[in-house]
Amino acid sequence: xxxxxxxxxxxxxxxxxxxxxxxxxxxxxxxxxxxxxxxxxxxxxxxxxxxxxxxxxxxxxxxxxxxxxxxxxxxxxxxxxxxxxxxxxxxxxxxxxxxxxxxxxxxxxxxxxxxxxxxxxxxxxxxxxxxxxxxxxxxxxxxxxxxxxxxxxxxxxxxxxxxxxxxxxxxxxxxxxxxxxxxxxxxxxxxxxxxxxxxxxx
Numbered sequence: 001x002x003x004x005x006x007x008x009x010x011x012x013x014x015x016x017x018x019x020x021x022x023x024x025x026x027x028x029x030x031x032x033x034x035x036x037x038x039x040x041x042x043x044x045x046x047x048x049x050x051x052x053x054x055x056x057x058x059x060x061x062x063x064x065x066x067x068x069x070x071x072x073x074x075x076x077x078x079x080x081x082x083x084x085x086x087x088x089x090x091x092x093x094x095x096x097x098x099x100x101x102x103x104x105x106x107x108x109x110x111x112x113x114x115x116x117x118x119x120x121x122x123x124x125x126x127x128x129x130x131x132x133x134x135x136x137x138x139x140x141x142x143x144x145x146x147x148x149x150x151x152x153x154x155x156x157x158x159x160x161x162x163x164x165x166x167x168x169x170x171x172x173x174x175x176x177x178x179x180x181x182x183x184x185x186x187x188x189x190x191x192x193x194x195x196x197x198x199x200x201x202x
Contacts, residue, residue: 028121055094
């Protein structure tokens, strides 16, 4: 019985760990709804998904897109918002991006918008091989040859889909975080009491 509280404490801390296998480049291209090279220009850490879980919202200035062909205008800039789970929450799968850093991003559509995580091939651009970029260029040509993905000059980038109801979940999420904190605190206290009790019995 003396290890029960300890096991409960360990379980509560690790049950939400992230486990995934990285897909091949071709599979990643096929499965991803968005693949682009972009620079992070803004970060919002106050958002929550529809299950009241905290997420980061990163705004990217797109430098190169591998799934769409933008109209060629030097004065035209395209932006998109990528959502990712809070990386530090119970060993979650979220990515961490740095401001003013460029990344190769593989994203997929969800009810919230376009998400990414550590289970994708998303990586800081300086660590991406030239072979991967070259292969993406080839796959893009094949993809665009069979899909009409050219954006007209008067259309803004529409990758992100963020409902106005999104912010209504913030209060619920804050309560949920407090609940998690209280549960972990209670388990910690029970563990300490159990250890003290067993020590005194000896």
